[in-house]
Amino acid sequence: MSGHIPVRLHVNGQAHDLSLDPRVTLLDCLREHLGLTGTKKGCDQGACGACTVLADGERINSCLTPAVQCDGMEIVTIEAMANDELGTRVQDAFLAHDGLQCGYCTSGQICSVVGMLAEHRAGRPSAVTEDLTGAAPLTDVEIRERMAGNLCRCGAYNGIVAAIREVTRT
Known part of the structure; x- marks a missing residue:
């Protein structure tokens, strides 16, 4: 062509x-x-x-x-997340913490969480990271800032943050 x-x-x-x-x-x-x-x-x-x-x-x-x-x-x-250990944990946590409602944004949210956690593990700061000399703790403020590029029109943000918190504890 x-x-x-x-x-x-x-x-x-x-x-x-x-x-x-x-x-x-x-x-x-x-x-x-x-x-x-x-x-x-x-x-x-x-x-x-x-x-x-x-x-x-x-x-x-x-x-x-x-x-x-x-x-x-x-x-x-998102299709590959079912075969990925972290992706599966993120999906399970979203379900457990009501991190989704209509589900339209969920595939992008889940892919973003997996990428965001890799960025955090690599020591990349966010706009709210106070101490740039070491790994910033993944507080709710850090999570919200790092996930700011993903919108949820249903407003499931508290559930999304709770899901991410759960994944980072295990």
């Missing part, structure tokens, strides 16, 4: 060789080309976080990311 670019994406442990228009976002590629519909399209402007996935372990808004930019990267979506 004219104007299409060959792209190799590694999604949830599987390689996919695709030919894509360079304007196709990773979100649309996942949903429309690979049939992975767990990642949701919320605002389509990078403001809500419903489309959050992990790219080489980093949280990204897949609605803003051109799929061709992810050539050769390891992409992890």
